[in-house]
Amino acid sequence: MLALVMWVLLTPLTGASAQSQSVHGTLRGPDSMPVAGVKIIATRGTEDAGKATTAKDGTWEISLPAAGRYTITLDVSTLPDGLNPAREGSQTLRGVPVPAGESRAVIFQLTAGSPAPANGPGEERGGGGGPPQNTVLRWLDELPQLLVEGIKFGSIIAITAIGLSLIFGTTGLINFAHGELVTLGATVAFVLNASVIGPQLQLIPATLVTIAFGALFGAALELGLWKPLRRRGIGRIQLFIVSIGLSLLIRHLILVLFGSRPQPYADYTVQQEWQWGPVSIAPRDFVITLLSLLALAGVGLMLKRTRAGKAIRAVSDNRDLAESSGIDVSRVIRNVWLLAGGLASLGGVFFGLAQLVSWDMGFKLLLLMFAAVILGGLGTAYGVIAGSLVVGIVAQVSTIWFPVELQNAWALVVLILVLLARPQGIFGKRERAG
Numbered sequence: 001m002l003a004l005v006m007w008v009l010l011t012p013l014t015g016a017s018a019q020s021q022s023v024h025g026t027l028r029g030p031d032s033m034p035v036a037g038v039k040i041i042a043t044r045g046t047e048d049a050g051k052a053t054t055a056k057d058g059t060w061e062i063s064l065p066a067a068g069r070y071t072i073t074l075d076v077s078t079l080p081d082g083l084n085p086a087r088e089g090s091q092t093l094r095g096v097p098v099p100a101g102e103s104r105a106v107i108f109q110l111t112a113g114s115p116a117p118a119n120g121p122g123e124e125r126g127g128g129g130g131p132p133q134n135t136v137l138r139w140l141d142e143l144p145q146l147l148v149e150g151i152k153f154g155s156i157i158a159i160t161a162i163g164l165s166l167i168f169g170t171t172g173l174i175n176f177a178h179g180e181l182v183t184l185g186a187t188v189a190f191v192l193n194a195s196v197i198g199p200q201l202q203l204i205p206a207t208l209v210t211i212a213f214g215a216l217f218g219a220a221l222e223l224g225l226w227k228p229l230r231r232r233g234i235g236r237i238q239l240f241i242v243s244i245g246l247s248l249l250i251r252h253l254i255l256v257l258f259g260s261r262p263q264p265y266a267d268y269t270v271q272q273e274w275q276w277g278p279v280s281i282a283p284r285d286f287v288i289t290l291l292s293l294l295a296l297a298g299v300g301l302m303l304k305r306t307r308a309g310k311a312i313r314a315v316s317d318n319r320d321l322a323e324s325s326g327i328d329v330s331r332v333i334r335n336v337w338l339l340a341g342g343l344a345s346l347g348g349v350f351f352g353l354a355q356l357v358s359w360d361m362g363f364k365l366l367l368l369m370f371a372a373v374i375l376g377g378l379g380t381a382y383g384v385i386a387g388s389l390v391v392g393i394v395a396q397v398s399t400i401w402f403p404v405e406l407q408n409a410w411a412l413v414v415l416i417l418v419l420l421a422r423p424q425g426i427f428g429k430r431e432r433a434g
Helices: 002-019 135-171 178-193 203-231 236-258 283-305 307-317 319-324 329-354 361-376 381-400 404-421
Strands: 021-026 039-044 047-053 059-064 068-074 083-085 092-098 103-105 110-112 274-276 279-281
Touching: 021 092, 039 059, 047 059, 059 068, 068 404, 092 103, 092 404, 135 178, 135 203, 135 279, 135 283, 135 307, 135 329, 135 361, 135 381, 178 203, 178 236, 178 329, 178 361, 203 236, 203 329, 236 361, 279 283, 283 307, 283 329, 283 381, 307 319, 307 329, 319 329, 329 361, 361 381, 361 404, 381 404
Parallel strands: 021 103
Antiparallel strands: 021 059, 039 047, 039 068, 068 092, 083 110, 274 279
16 A cells, blocks of 8 residues: 555656756866867767767766767767777767666766777677677576666665664654755765865865765754654554655755756766676675675664663564553654664765766665565665665666666566565564454
8 A cells, every 4th residue: 555655656756857868977088187179979879869068177977868878989080190999899888777767877987098998879799780689698688787787776765764764663643754854964974075165175084074964954853844743643544645745845945955966976987997797896886785784684683682682672672562661752763863864874885886876866765665664664674774775676677678768667576576475574474453
């Protein structure tokens, strides 16, 4: 039922933003200086989808007619003398997925030295007019890379969604504004790291400050809004409606203050990818995945081994019994909001680093967060981790066979299939009604 409500509420709102998508990037030389006047070409199949020329600061952007997979090519003939693609064939990036309504970052790596052989926008590496690659072999070739991307995406979803699950478990609140906590974390880190009005801290200390800010903001919401409303006896449906209004307020305040244009962080945007057999991954993405999994493991250990964690689990299982046993329920709920706000901010920084910082990034992630929570089992921290990894992997792997704009839909299809077989979710407990 909750999944249906989320779908009805989110689908009309996202439809308006699904009309514009693009690819963009910043072209820099091996000395990290911007490279201007270089032509970038986007193609889809045999059709040109758009062109752009890098500006003085190296930035470029191509608006695309529709969502899908595109080939993005750097025209090596327009490169300044002495600059060439870092690897043979790296001037052509094939199969770049661009979801509806999103702007996807594309990175071309340059080096100083002898030129690498150039491929035209429609040429395959190695040339020749041989037969097309066997479809099954192509699927097998793409699968390892998409699995890695799915684990990265799933771990980011888990970091952002685990607080959503704990809040529901301890208070019963379906917090529709949780996506805005993710966006707020990403934008605060951007202001601290890359904005001209900020202190321009390096991203790591900026992230630590952002986590502290997110935790305090979450606790402030609990003390200033949700706790007074609960004391007045406001029902869950009314609280849910309030969370929708709070979501709209925070999201559009961020839009006014941050702007509608997606922005990158100042650090770790241009990196040489690591190649491990059929899998390539940027060091940035590897660290994001590793830190996300370590943070999730830390949360799991905290819930299982520490006194505060055991209190959270007790309140989630039976609030009245926990309170009668001497547990300070109000303090536990405040701690949950501190934890949820900090983790949401951390997930927002990771999501902004993996893609871009935008005013509605948390809202776009919200449906997948709810799917992960429901799939894993409402109110269970361990379930949301498993559910998030399933959602992330299915969303990425589905692009082998289906258009990229449907990747989130297939994650929801898996949610429905699992709930048909196990209504309580992967780690949820059966409960008797009546």
